Amino acid sequence: MIRDRLDLNKMKLETTIKEDLPRLLMDKEKMKIAFLNIFINAIEAMKPGHGILSIIAEKMDTKIIVKVSDNGKGIEEENLDKLFDPFYTAKQGGMGLGLTTTQSIFNSHKIDVEVTSQLDVGTTFHIIFNLPE
DSSP: OHHHHHHHHHEEEEEETTTTOOOOSSSSSHHHHHHHHHHHHHHHHSOTTTTTTEEEEEETTTTTEEEEEEOSSOOOOHHHTTTTTTTOOOSOOOSHHHHHHHHHHHHTTEEEEEEEEEEETEEEEEEEOOOOO
């Protein structure tokens, strides 16, 4: 769903999806929306011709961790707490609702999200799925 945007901006996609991941019961369409919001934000944060979007999914103990990383401009530390706030945006012409929607979808599926970022290095979303016992 993002291949055209990546190709248009001459960006790379690197994926590492472990083969032994268990299947999870969730709303597939809502999850597409949630991940698409994160992917689009990552693409828009990177420089055309230099961007690398990395997606890693792996099982760790009783969790599945999906890491979505970009090598974009990064987010100032004081703004990390605002990322999921309605109408907060650092983008010109942005509405500030994409990540709010994403968080709502993740919350409804009991999925945790942690975000780390470094200016001029990039941002990583750690999406944490708790496996049923």
